[in-house]
Amino acid sequence: EVQLVESGGGLVQAGGSLRLSCAASGFSLDDYAIGWFRQAPGKEREGVSAISSRDGSTYYADSVKSRFTISRDNAKNTVYLQMNSLRPEDTAVYYCAASDGGPTYDYWGQGTQVTVSS
Numbered sequence: 001e002v003q004l005v006e007s008g009g010g011l012v013q014a015g016g017s018l019r020l021s022c023a024a025s026g027f028s029l030d031d032y033a034i035g036w037f038r039q040a041p042g043k044e045r046e047g048v049s050a051i052s053s054r055d056g057s058t059y060y061a062d063s064v065k066s067r068f069t070i071s072r073d074n075a076k077n078t079v080y081l082q083m084n085s086l087r088p089e090d091t092a093v094y095y096c097a098a099s100d101g102g103p104t105y106d107y108w109g110q111g112t113q114v115t116v117s118s
Contacts, residue, residue, distance in 0.1 A: 012114075
């Protein structure tokens with residue numbers, strides 16, 4: 001049973017902060033690259049951030065760079081996305097996904113809703 005479960009979404013005022021969690025079961029996250037994606041109604045899915053399986057290198061979309069921070073806690077088998085200075089355009093369902101290094105992400109979570117009011 002392989003699962004990823006996101007949590008931490010909610011409603012927040014513009015300028016506020018949220019921390020999303022992505023907890024894995026059935027596999028060890030430290031063997032996978034983890035990506036955060038988001039999708040707003042009527043818009044394409046967008047890659048937000050990612051962290052590598054080995055050296056901890058990170059990626060951020062230009063739209064979130066300097067505001068969001070991705071991190072791992074291998075002891076908890078969990079990846080986090082700290083989101084600061086939130087804007088209404090950050091409103092979306094946020095998903096985490098795991099890649100074993102192949103061309104696709106193998107496992108996806110159920111998503112967590114983030115709503116930022118102006």
